[in-house]
Amino acid sequence: MDAALGLMRRIPPKHIDTALSALLSLLPHHSSDLLSQVDQPLQVLSDIECGKEFILCEYNRDADSYRSPWSNKYHPPLEDGPYPSSDLRKLEIEANDVFAVYCDQYYEGGISSVYMWEDENEGFVACFLIKKDGSKSGHGRRGYLQEGAWDAIHVVEVGPDENGTSHYCLTSTVMLSLTTNNESSGSFNLSGSIRRQMTMDLAVAEGHLHNMGKMIEELEGKLRNSLEQVYFGKTKEMVCTLRPPAELLQMRFPDNRDV
């Protein structure tokens, strides 16, 4: 299992889907571990009744059905799937509405979904998801990307109210891929994934949604900046190590060739 995870860490990001299927067939007894520890790009379903799409993940799945955050119904329908309590569902509805606006502000398009469920510790867990297609045929405003995908998964564990504060533990994962393609410079693709955690103790009076939202916004921003500056930067550094920019190379001509 360790070997499998080590392998997955070093597989180039765009092959992760194939690699995961392969590992699942080689190690069928470890499937639940593999699925929970390896990040996969997000899938989407249409909630036709509500006229909106929603994101699929382990947190809204039961058997082969997925619960829509808009209608609170399972697709395809289920006899008795799990649902959040009515109080939590109210928070979930509000979270979906507000997060959709957040998504619009930062992603100028894209799909968002929020799922909540009670946990055993008298607190609850919330999962905020975003899927953005930034390609010029998708929601890429500026039309630079031949292909562009951003998947964000934020899981917040919220502890019970203890003297007015709650303990929040956020795990954020971002997966992305971007490709530009043109005549003069060929194809250029950057892809990758990154995961970080953040914990805070915050006043419940501010509101759970406010507290979770602030943390997500902060961590998502940090991940974005880290990807752009550190991670992309390191790959650029590697290229310049392989072949340093050579402003100083002389062109040689037959009549003044050095002997």
Add this chain to the structure above:
Amino acid sequence: MADQEENEISVEQKIEIAKWFLLNSPPDVKAILGDDEVYESAASEAFPLYNKAHLISLQFPNRSGDVLITSFGEINVNEYLDPRTAQVAKVDHIKQVCKSVRPATDEELPSSYVEEYRCAVEAELSRYVGEAYPKGICSVFCTSGKDVEDAGSDFTLVVVISAARHSPQNFCNGSWRSTWTIEFKDDLQVVEVTGRVQVGAHYFEEGNVQLDAKHECKDSTIIQAADDCAISLTNIIRHHETEYLTSLQASYSNLPDTTFKDLRRKLPVTRTLFPWHNTVQFALTKDITKELGIGK
């Protein structure tokens, strides 16, 4: 297949999967397979492909230099020609070492006419590669027309440049691979040049990000004496590769304001953080717009 358990896959399938992993990541697959025979079988097919695709270089045991493992210099799956020293290396693909070396036979080498060109290009190219790539290796192969005795016929040379860095302690790997096909066309007295460059970099410290960039270009020059051809061909290669590096750097500097922004902005258009405290307002606004039937 009927009497296999539901979750078992066939040996052939295991080999296919192992081959795929071996081709797509540094070799580390034995533990997962738990089956040495499957591993050996997959490895013996996958490693040669991996080594040729990655243009790896191996040291000659007699310390006479390096041999590039490419399809252009392949005599058979285990033997590779180094045109510079006119030697053939016998290799172990799985261990990635050169086991033995022998001189190349006359049939394996080009004619002295072609060799004059090949050698001149290689000499000039080696100077360029030595200047431009801190750790680059290059070879020039004749892939067609190697028995051409004199002017009057076509022949083709292939230039291969390979530079790689493996720095697992810094969680970083990278490779630059260029292949330049040089066709000497006698009737037009022209040399047609086609270049393919592939650059990759992988950084995986607490995360996992990869660059995969490819570029193709064409150029041409006239047929001249071997030394003059070598200079103009190397200038062409130098020019295009330098330009490509510049365009790679430009792609990186475009990220903040253009390409990456198409995925996620740094901040909303308002240039302020999201007003989470005004959520009540948002909810109210949505309710009102719904009731009045405004907007979506």
